[in-house]
Amino acid sequence: MVLIFIENTPRAYAWGSTEALPELLGHAPTGQPQAELWLGDHPGSPASIAKATPVPHTLIELIEQDPERYGVDGGPLPFLLKVLAIGEPLSLQAHPDLVQARAGFAAENAAGVPLGAANRNYRDDNHKPELLVALSEVTALSGFRPIAAAVHDLRALAAAAPQGAATLAAIADRLVEAAPEVARLRFVEWAFGESAEVSEALLGIVDAIGEGSHPGIGTDRLECLRDLLTHYPGDPGVLVSLLLHLVRLAPGESVYLGARQLHAYQSGIAVEVMAASDNVLRAGLTQKHIDIPEMLRVLDFGELPEPRMFAEEVAPGLCAWRPGVPDFQLFRARVASGSEVAHGAGVARDALSLDGSQLADAAEEVTLEVDSPLVLIATAGRVLVSRPDAELAEMANVARGQSLYVSAGEPIRLTGSGEVFLATVGA
Structure with a gap:
C-alpha cells in the first residue's frame, strides 16, 4: 500500500x-x-x-x-x-x-x-x-513585540482607567528602565509574583476597557483583552499578553x-x-x-520581529511554507476543472497574500514529489490522489475532512476540485 x-x-x-x-x-x-x-x-x-x-x-x-x-x-x-x-x-x-x-x-x-x-x-x-x-x-x-508598543498601550490604558491608573503608568515606566530582554523578564516575573500591585493593575485594565470606554489602543487589542478577561478574570496572563504581538x-x-x-x-x-x-x-x-x-x-525574551510567514508559490496550484527546520514543511494544493480555472469559480480563487502578491491559484492538475512520507488532509471539495508511475498504480478519492498517509516513492498527482494540505519532512 x-x-x-x-x-x-x-x-x-x-x-x-x-x-x-x-x-x-x-x-x-x-x-x-x-x-x-x-x-x-x-x-x-x-x-x-x-x-x-x-x-x-x-x-x-x-x-x-x-x-x-x-x-x-x-x-x-x-x-x-x-x-x-x-x-x-x-x-x-x-x-x-x-x-x-x-x-x-x-x-x-x-x-x-x-x-x-x-x-x-x-x-x-x-x-x-x-x-x-x-x-x-x-x-x-x-512572540514578544517591541517594548515601545507595550508601553504605549499600558499608558493608554492608564489614561482611561478610573482606578489603577498610577499602577499601570508605573509598570509602563519600569519597562523602559532596562534593556528590552531584561525588562520583559522582570515584567513576567512581576506579573506572576502574586503581589497586590498585580491585582491593582488588572483592576485598572478592567476599568479602562469596560463597556462604553474607548482607551487609545487598537480595536483588535481591545477585543483581545475583553475576551481574555471574560474567560480568565484576574489571571496575570492578561497583563503578559500586552507584551506580545497580536496577529489577525x-x-x-x-x-x-x-x-x-x-x-x-x-x-x-x-x-x-x-x-x-x-x-x-x-x-x-x-x-x-x-x-x-x-x-x-x-523562554526567549528577545523581540520576534515578524511572527507571520509567507507562502511561496512552487507551481501553479501549489504553494509551500518552508521555515527551514528539518522536521517539517507544509504544502497547500488547490485543483479545479478546466472551466473552473478559466472562470475563477469554485474553490479555485484565493485572496492576495500579505505582501500583495497572488498566492498559487488552482490548477487542473498538481504533481508533487514524495521523497519522504506525506500526511494529507482535504479541507475543501474532493481531490483525487493518484500515483500513476508506481509499479502498482493506486488512487484515492479524498473528500473534505478525510486524511491520507502517502509513503515515500513516486510522485503523486492531484486532480478534481478542492483543497488539500500536505505535511512532510523539512527541506
Missing part, C-alpha cells in the same frame, strides 16, 4: 469549538468541545488506519511493521499535522528547544514523574517549532513560531504542523499545570 486513509478522534479540550471539527469531518456534533485532530504517529494520539482490517491498527504499528518503507530514516515521522478548532483562548505557552527538551525529559524521568502526570512538563525529548495556517479568520498572540490572520495566512517563543492562540480554525512533540510549558490563561520558574528558564 502507498496511499492509506487514516483517521483519528478529535481531542476534547475545554478550549475547543463544539461545531467546527464535526462540520469539517462530516460528523454530528457531540455537544462537547472538540479542539484538536492529530494526524501522525505521535504516541499521545496516533492516527488509525481507516478501513484496513477488522482489528484496528495505528500509524505507529504500520511504521513499525516496515520502518524503511513507511517511516523516515527507519524511524517514526518527525512531524505532526493537526487541525485546531479554537472556541476559546488557549493557554499562554511556549515549547522548549532540543537541548532543553532532552534535559527536561531526562530530569523528570529521573525524578520518577509519570509520563501522564498532570504536573509533567516534558512528555518527550523533542523540540516543538510550529507553523499555523488559518482556515478561517484566526487571532493569535505570537485571514484564511491562507500563517504564523511560524520557533522553540522558546511565548504565544497563545485566541480563536479560529487552522491547520498546524509541528515537530512531533507534546512538550508544553504554560504560564497562565489556563486551569492546567503551570510552572513559572521552568517557563522563565526556557
Whole structure:
C-alpha cells in the first residue's frame, strides 16, 4: 500500500469549538468541545488506519511493521499535522528547544514523574517549532513585540482607567528602565509574583476597557483583552499578553513560531504542523499545570520581529511554507476543472497574500514529489490522489475532512476540485 486513509478522534479540550471539527469531518456534533485532530504517529494520539482490517491498527504499528518503507530514516515521522478548532483562548505557552527538551525529559524521568502526570512538563525529548495556517479568520498572540508598543498601550490604558491608573503608568515606566530582554523578564516575573500591585493593575485594565470606554489602543487589542478577561478574570496572563504581538490572520495566512517563543492562540480554525512533540510549558490563561520558574528558564525574551510567514508559490496550484527546520514543511494544493480555472469559480480563487502578491491559484492538475512520507488532509471539495508511475498504480478519492498517509516513492498527482494540505519532512 502507498496511499492509506487514516483517521483519528478529535481531542476534547475545554478550549475547543463544539461545531467546527464535526462540520469539517462530516460528523454530528457531540455537544462537547472538540479542539484538536492529530494526524501522525505521535504516541499521545496516533492516527488509525481507516478501513484496513477488522482489528484496528495505528500509524505507529504500520511504521513499525516496515520502518524503511513507511517511516523516515527507519524511524517514526518527525512531524505532526493537526487541525485546531479554537472556541476559546488557549493557554499562554511556549515549547522548549532540543537541548532543553532532552534535559527536561531526562530530569523528570529521573525524578520518577509519570509520563501522564498532570504536573509533567516534558512528555518527550523533542523540540516543538510550529507553523499555523488559518482556515478561517484566526487571532493569535505570537512572540514578544517591541517594548515601545507595550508601553504605549499600558499608558493608554492608564489614561482611561478610573482606578489603577498610577499602577499601570508605573509598570509602563519600569519597562523602559532596562534593556528590552531584561525588562520583559522582570515584567513576567512581576506579573506572576502574586503581589497586590498585580491585582491593582488588572483592576485598572478592567476599568479602562469596560463597556462604553474607548482607551487609545487598537480595536483588535481591545477585543483581545475583553475576551481574555471574560474567560480568565484576574489571571496575570492578561497583563503578559500586552507584551506580545497580536496577529489577525485571514484564511491562507500563517504564523511560524520557533522553540522558546511565548504565544497563545485566541480563536479560529487552522491547520498546524509541528515537530512531533507534546512538550508544553504554560504560564497562565489556563486551569492546567503551570510552572513559572521552568517557563522563565526556557523562554526567549528577545523581540520576534515578524511572527507571520509567507507562502511561496512552487507551481501553479501549489504553494509551500518552508521555515527551514528539518522536521517539517507544509504544502497547500488547490485543483479545479478546466472551466473552473478559466472562470475563477469554485474553490479555485484565493485572496492576495500579505505582501500583495497572488498566492498559487488552482490548477487542473498538481504533481508533487514524495521523497519522504506525506500526511494529507482535504479541507475543501474532493481531490483525487493518484500515483500513476508506481509499479502498482493506486488512487484515492479524498473528500473534505478525510486524511491520507502517502509513503515515500513516486510522485503523486492531484486532480478534481478542492483543497488539500500536505505535511512532510523539512527541506
